[in-house]
Amino acid sequence: MRFKPDPLPDNVGFSEDADLFGYKQFGERLTRVVSGLDQPTTLVLDGPWGSGKSTFLRQWLAELRAAQHPVISFDAFACDFFEDAFIPLSASILKLTEEKVPKKNRVMAAAKKSAGKVIKTVAPIAAKAGVRIISLGVVDYSDVKEGAESAFDALSNAFGDAAEDTARDAINRAVESQSVLEKFHKDIEALVGLYQQKREEEGLPKCPVVFVIDELDRCKPTFALNLVERIKHLFEIEGVIFLLVTNLKQLEAAVCGAYGERTDAATYLEKFYDLRLNLPLVQGKDQITAYVSYLQSKLNITTGDRNVDSAINNMLIGFSRMENLQLRTIERIHAHLLLNVRSLDDNELKLGPMIAGLCIMRHLQPALFDKALVGRLFWKEVSEFFQFGSWAENLSSTWFAQWWQYLTDRDLDQDADWVERLKHSTWQYHIRDPQDLLAWGAKHVVEFDIK
Numbered sequence: 001m002r003f004k005p006d007p008l009p010d011n012v013g014f015s016e017d018a019d020l021f022g023y024k025q026f027g028e029r030l031t032r033v034v035s036g037l038d039q040p041t042t043l044v045l046d047g048p049w050g051s052g053k054s055t056f057l058r059q060w061l062a063e064l065r066a067a068q069h070p071v072i073s074f075d076a077f078a079c080d081f082f083e084d085a086f087i088p089l090s091a092s093i094l095k096l097t098e099e100k101v102p103k104k105n106r107v108m109a110a111a112k113k114s115a116g117k118v119i120k121t122v123a124p125i126a127a128k129a130g131v132r133i134i135s136l137g138v139v140d141y142s143d144v145k146e147g148a149e150s151a152f153d154a155l156s157n158a159f160g161d162a163a164e165d166t167a168r169d170a171i172n173r174a175v176e177s178q179s180v181l182e183k184f185h186k187d188i189e190a191l192v193g194l195y196q197q198k199r200e201e202e203g204l205p206k207c208p209v210v211f212v213i214d215e216l217d218r219c220k221p222t223f224a225l226n227l228v229e230r231i232k233h234l235f236e237i238e239g240v241i242f243l244l245v246t247n248l249k250q251l252e253a254a255v256c257g258a259y260g261e262r263t264d265a266a267t268y269l270e271k272f273y274d275l276r277l278n279l280p281l282v283q284g285k286d287q288i289t290a291y292v293s294y295l296q297s298k299l300n301i302t303t304g305d306r307n308v309d310s311a312i313n314n315m316l317i318g319f320s321r322m323e324n325l326q327l328r329t330i331e332r333i334h335a336h337l338l339l340n341v342r343s344l345d346d347n348e349l350k351l352g353p354m355i356a357g358l359c360i361m362r363h364l365q366p367a368l369f370d371k372a373l374v375g376r377l378f379w380k381e382v383s384e385f386f387q388f389g390s391w392a393e394n395l396s397s398t399w400f401a402q403w404w405q406y407l408t409d410r411d412l413d414q415d416a417d418w419v420e421r422l423k424h425s426t427w428q429y430h431i432r433d434p435q436d437l438l439a440w441g442a443k444h445v446v447e448f449d450i451k
Helices: 022-035 053-066 086-096 106-120 124-133 141-145 149-158 161-201 223-232 249-257 265-270 287-299 306-323 327-343 351-363 366-373 379-386 395-408 417-430 433-449
Strands: 042-046 072-077 209-215 240-246 275-278
Touching: 022 053, 042 053, 053 072, 053 209, 053 240, 072 086, 086 106, 086 161, 086 209, 086 223, 106 161, 106 417, 161 209, 161 223, 223 240, 223 249, 240 249, 249 265, 287 306, 287 327, 306 327, 306 351, 306 395, 327 351, 327 433, 351 366, 351 379, 351 395, 351 433, 366 433, 379 395, 395 417, 395 433
Parallel strands: 042 240, 042 275, 072 209, 209 240
Antiparallel strands: none
């Protein structure tokens, strides 16, 4: 049994069967933009966690590879055990260029040597911080670029001879670091240039390397911030386009964590990227229904009763569309539903509206779920949460509402025809009190929990 779908294969692009969300046109537009860039550029594909960015990315990269466009796919989450993002970033570029440039090539050797020196040297941000701490802000880092003597003179004038030794050491380290970093930038740019030249000699299309960084949402905030800063300071290279796939709100939180809550995080981050992209809401494309149907086809939630299966799917679709849930949230609720349905014995009650509704509550409104667990959930709270009247007309929301009213409304007219019908459908399970039924369902759902 699988309770979540496998990732799309790396070679599946925007085919008709695979393009669930209608992103083909957006992908083609992005390709034209990226292919036309002739200067170092950093783009951000922004969107909430679980909004489908990674799925789009896999398909788009498959299209680029099929067109023989040079790409680097970088999983930030898989690399966040590094203290500094420089190491995996530089390694990714070296690995790509080795496809066309021999390891013993002079340009390749120089780039690797420069990268090694950077790893051993104080990073410019650290040097910058060191100078400013010593000088209490009197000397700006830009002074160091003009030469050690002018910066040292400024420090001496500010603090006198007592600071001389400490200041001179800090400035010397900063100047040395700057020289190493400039050499690395020059060597890595030459290497990428040679790689591009080799491609053209082979008759491959002339286009920049697309360096895509995904999963920034999931990695450590300190690493995510270090990564975007390293790209700006060390990897603005001719012939390389960076695409950061992330949620900018989360990155802003990382900035505030690193530099203080009063930092204008949005403005700070704007220094590190040039263009911001958003996945479109494709007109005429019901992404939620398409995704739930996809999950159903791949994972097959089945109770053995088609009507119950349909009820579960329709409730998930109806509520998700009304609330415009993120795709990742839908996937987690679907997985929870699958585990609970599969754990039921053939002769146990499989009440689709109850199972689906409880799993939705468990993920999105746990306080209501806890009330169901102890038999203290009331119809007013349920109706306000599910808002059945706001669902699409074709999803039988009245039937779902009736079941939930039957389970939670203490003042229900027991002689109403529809109430009698619902009572009759549960008699064979020896259920007399609907609240007992709801508590049983909640206890069952919580036994197989997904967080």
